[in-house]
Amino acid sequence: MSGPRRAGAMIAAMLLAGCGGEGAAPVAPPVRAVHADVTVLPVASVDAEALAARLYLVYLGRPAEPAGLAYHANAIRVAGLPAAPAALLARYRSDPQARQVLDSLAASAEARALAPDDATALLLAYRQLFNRAPDPGGAAYWSTLLASSVITRVELPLVLLASAHPLDVAQFERKLAVAMAFTAALDTPTRLAAYQGSAAGAAVREVLAEVDAATDPNGTQRLVDAALARLASVPVFSQVEAIVQTRCLGCHSVTPTMPGFATAPRGIRFDSADQIRADARRIYVNVVQTEFMPYGNRTAMTPAERALVRTWFELGQP
Numbered sequence: 001m002s003g004p005r006r007a008g009a010m011i012a013a014m015l016l017a018g019c020g021g022e023g024a025a026p027v028a029p030p031v032r033a034v035h036a037d038v039t040v041l042p043v044a045s046v047d048a049e050a051l052a053a054r055l056y057l058v059y060l061g062r063p064a065e066p067a068g069l070a071y072h073a074n075a076i077r078v079a080g081l082p083a084a085p086a087a088l089l090a091r092y093r094s095d096p097q098a099r100q101v102l103d104s105l106a107a108s109a110e111a112r113a114l115a116p117d118d119a120t121a122l123l124l125a126y127r128q129l130f131n132r133a134p135d136p137g138g139a140a141y142w143s144t145l146l147a148s149s150v151i152t153r154v155e156l157p158l159v160l161l162a163s164a165h166p167l168d169v170a171q172f173e174r175k176l177a178v179a180m181a182f183t184a185a186l187d188t189p190t191r192l193a194a195y196q197g198s199a200a201g202a203a204v205r206e207v208l209a210e211v212d213a214a215t216d217p218n219g220t221q222r223l224v225d226a227a228l229a230r231l232a233s234v235p236v237f238s239q240v241e242a243i244v245q246t247r248c249l250g251c252h253s254v255t256p257t258m259p260g261f262a263t264a265p266r267g268i269r270f271d272s273a274d275q276i277r278a279d280a281r282r283i284y285v286n287v288v289q290t291e292f293m294p295y296g297n298r299t300a301m302t303p304a305e306r307a308l309v310r311t312w313f314e315l316g317q318p
């Protein structure tokens with residue numbers, strides 16, 4: 001399977017040849033076979049919403065939330081960005097407005113948290129685009145280009161996409177279809193609220209990773225349903241808040257109700273959501289790791305509640 005798929009490097013080198021860099025010519029790709037039959041499939045011209053969805057998938061590996069989709073689609077329309085990866089790459093290199101639109105996703109805090117370094121960025125680009133790891137030759141080739149700044153991390157996925165094997169392109173288009181259907185399905189306040197934070201993003205990414213080029217087109221709805229189900233099982237902050245209110249506020253409040261507690265022990269109070277968020281780590285340590293809290297378990301916290309606090313914290317405190 002991986003043989004024909006490593007073909008893109010030469011095309012990418014051609015794409016890059018025009019960019020000059022600091023006179024750094026890209027090194028010859030250490031691939032065994034470059035298949036002559038590879039055609040660059042420019043993605044058919046698409047509307048701004050579809051391109052926005054595409055960029056979310058390329059840079060964040062997940063479907064857009066509806067508000068973000070609308071925002072970026074508007075920016076895309078204003079900048080008049082082309083959809084085809086090669087054309088988009090050219091615009092990115094020459095047009096500050098295009099740069100701004102792409103960087104707002106590609107250099108966002110979320111993207112940086114996903115890929116703190118070049119090596120991770122490379123693995124992530126392959127996973128997010130094609131649901132697979134790069135073959136060793138390709139990995140070495142792209143690493144060199146990244147390390148020598150011939151291409152940037154923002155440009156990498158566009159180059160990969162522009163030079164991808166048709167099978168990889170088909171895979172990506174399937175993922176995109178699922179991602180767009182998922183965004184469209186976020187049509188209730190409950191679903192919108194659930195699709196927030198890094199845990200929710202991670203859960204939906206996992207479902208997208210199940211898409212393959214052979215996925216039955218009718219399977220789109222099945223995957224969307226699976227993603228929505230995963231989302232419903234992600235602990236949301238309101239659940240943690242409810243637990244803290246029931247099990248902790250008796251003591252850790254401005255007005256404690258537990259007999260013997262006139263004031264909040266150690267001055268620690270969880271009356272507001274902000275206080276809970278700010279103390280997330282200490283809550284986790286005392287409730288999950290040491291089980292020191294609730295004090296003497298006087299408020300009868302259940303193991304299921306501790307498990308929920310654990311998931312909430314370990315998945316990144318949505």
Ligand code: HEC
Pocket residue numbers: 244247248249250251252258261265266268282283286287293294295298299301
């Ligand atoms: C029955 C009263 C009571 C309840 C209920 C209670 N606590 Fe406490 N909490 C205490 C007391 C007393 C201390 C001080 C213990 C000490 O310093 O030895 C404390 C200390 C703490 C500390 C500081 C611990 C440290 O060493 O840093 C945290 C954090 C904390 N509680 C969180 C919670 C959380 C979260 C809950 C709910 C899941 C909770 N507590 C429920 C009485 C309570």
